Amino acid sequence: MTYQDPRGRQPRDPDPRTARYESGYNPDSRAYSQQDPYAEPYRDSYPADPYAAQGGYADQGGYAEQPRPARAPRRGPEVNPVTFAGGVVMTGVVTGLAAWLVAWIISAFVEKVNESGKLGVWNPVAASEIWFGVVGFLCALAAGALWYVLQLITPAPNQFYRWIVALLLVAAVLIPILTYQQTSVGIETAILHLVIGLPPLTIIPAMGVKSLQRPAG
Template sequence: MTSYPGGAAGQGGPIARERGVAAGKFWAGAVAAALVTALSALVVTLIVRAFDLMPIAPPWLLDTTVAVRFAILGFIAALVAAALLYLLLATTPGGDSFFGWIVGLLTLAAVVLPFVYDASTGDRIATSLVHLSIGLPILGMLPGVGDRAAVWK
């Protein structure tokens, strides 16, 4: 009788295995990615402010600076994206591919969105750059977190 990797002797083929996600490892990586995203938004906001441009910030948290508002927005966006990735990995075949498309298209929309605002062209471009500094770390880091947190059942 032949023994197959992952299968029992004499079954004629390997046993199908499902991919799961180690929740603790995933969420630790997601929080780390959210911190990097927040720092990315903070740094890019400070850079565009150094060029005397004013990104169009979200109107909430009025007692904070524009840079802090974008950092908080980046942190929250990364955690929401992590929840989406976790859901897709747990329920959808090829969930990481769908995640890439969803986040990529949302990032593109966020980069184009400032051009519908009534503001100077420089401020619109600055806002687009800050939005891009939020979307790219999410798109770049979270799929890796999902891959590294994968477990086979």
């Protein structure tokens, strides 16, 4: 829609959004310039985009990429040292007590068999009950140290730990059976080695995961 300017100027469309559809439209013409006082009210009626004014859009039509916070370099496993050390010690206590108890049960059973004389004479366990208890405690401490070292140097520490301990446990069970001259002593020793190896294989990884510190936030 056009109208006649009362000051005798050329007819123009007062609305800049529809001016391009009028005949004789020239965007460079002063009649359609935004500096014209008649065009100022229409220009000011549309506020500027606040997001564009603040740089909220990228130059190519997308959203501006937000800067990512830099990650701090990892210096070691985020393990609570007090909780981890306490868990390793208690695993050693459990392993030592289990080995001592099983050794005592085997010794008592062997003595009963020898007293009866019906099944021949069996040799007792190759070592005393206290010896197996101490060995079990030390094996648990070594297993805790192994788990911590694997946290430092391997990408999948729990998997490597389980494989290493499981292979050592199989060897500790089979070697006495295959190498001892007396089969009874080999079987009894293999049973005690199995009892010593099971707690570090199962308790240490679970305890280690529970000792990991979760990042705040």
